[in-house]
Amino acid sequence: MLDDLFIRLDQLVPGSSVFLKLEGLNPAGSVKLKTAVALVTAAEESGLRFPRTHLIESTSGNLGVALAMVCAAKGYPLTLVTDPNATVRTRRLMAVLGAEVVVIETRDAHGGFLQSRIDYIGERLRADPDLHWLNQYANPAGPQAHRDRTGRAVVEGIGRLDYAFIGAGTTGTLMGCAEYLRRHSPATRIVAVDAVGSVTFGGPAARRHLPGLGTSRRPEILDTKNIDEVVLISEADSVEMCRTLARERGLLLGGSTGTVLCAVQDAAKKIPEGSVVVAISPDFGDRYLETIYDDAWVADRWPDVVGH
Template sequence: MAAVITSPLEFNVADLYVDLREMAGRHLMLKCEGFNFAGSIKLKAAVEMVDAMERDGRVTPGTTLVESSSGNMGVALSLVAASKGYRFVCVTDVRCTHAARRAMEAFGSEVHVISEPDSSGAYLGSRIAYVRALCRDNPGFVWLNQYANPCNWMGHYRSTAPEIAKEFPDLDVLFVGAGTTGTLMGCARYFRETQPSVRIVAVDSVGSVTFGTKAATRLIPGLGTSVRPQILDESLVDDVVHVEERDTVRTCHELVRRGYLFGGSTGTVVSGALRWLSTRDENLVCVAIAPDFGGNYLDSLYQGKWLADAGLTADSD
């Protein structure tokens, strides 16, 4: 029987996994989260945050939603806003891909691109400052604040983690990329409460300050932060793996040569997971979460000139 929906928010594929054993030589299942109309896992958190604010009366007809995003959350909130009839303003920066910006604008969103870095040399602090100024100067603007909003992780506590637990009741290790840490915290909280034997491994980008490491320039949007997310609780994380962007590129290219066009966040997570697994028991049951696909990265991760200019050309290219 055909599936029929009346809203784009009703569709999300929850149970598709790629077995990476042939590529990696290890039992690693990759949960694909890009099969929805926003194209990434961020749709879950976007819906949860907006729904909660509607219930609380903080978002009403005529409200303008505002958020800082490097790409995927902006696209997800653009879709949610279009579906529900809200105006949405996204504050992003020069690292945001042109495809993501075009998608937001196609949904009817207003996109502000920050080009001046903050004192750390990154852009997140500048983006947040701009969001605060917009909300201060414009009555009716509401900042969702994915970095501090518990509904960011609640979306994954309610959906992503239970979906994995249902398919893999004997799960040993879960690898989750750390951006705003919404997916990480939602999954970590769920398994700590229901299946505490599951080891939670966070995968972050080198140059991110999330877990207390030194800030450095990062060129690939998605994972990593230059301002520690307020929703992060490190006590729920068992291990952290930091991945160089060159390794992200190498892994993305290895996957695409096998027909899997994934985004930068997925390449980072897979690279970190395989490095962590290289010194562990081969019989572990492991799942890694793939936040998105690679369509938004065709002009960067999969474009030779961009890689060469960025100094990120993979060794095999």
């Protein structure tokens, strides 16, 4: 896994240094490979018998691809429970890698799909004693992986670090990085970036279209003690940022990255000149060609974004 790849986007905060940490070059195409390896390793170390044990997990996309890769390599049966917001390409990748893919189309009480996916997993667990839920939402192995790898790589790769902007989905990356930064770079201001409509930090629920950031159910692993600020970004702004960077900078980035970079840009006036800023890019945009980068798909949801 690659931990030390950064590109510069100083134009987002004039007068300061902005580093974007690229996780899309990991073998699974996203930061979630670290989470997947950690979750499966924790299951192995818990004493479960493989390959008799059948693993199951809820995913909006990237973790599912990463888990499918890991389980294919190990010969472990895997079921991935996702929803219509996961792109068709991502769902096909999970299936090609050998996972059973279940798409849940019933929305939960907050208008999302997460609780509905988890309810389905509960039904499967009650019916199959050999089924084991990895549970990225409560499993401490995920944050630990990002504390030991992602957070460490940021500090060792950049050195002095004034601001860290990290997206909040399941919050494993955020929690792990925040813990490492608090211990080893205590002066760093840690900014959690979430999507408008997510309930993770107590905001009102609203329908969302992009996978990755945001939840309709607060993850158990979330602990806000190491977070200095929470910023919410609209999905329309996230999509516009992605499309602008593709058109003007030649960068094809995923929706979560667009969200995080919107937060960086919005904070630019408050960031003192000469600061060092790091943002985490979870994945590239090649999995979103039929959504974020498709004019018709975007126009159907945010007409004002197309043509900008």
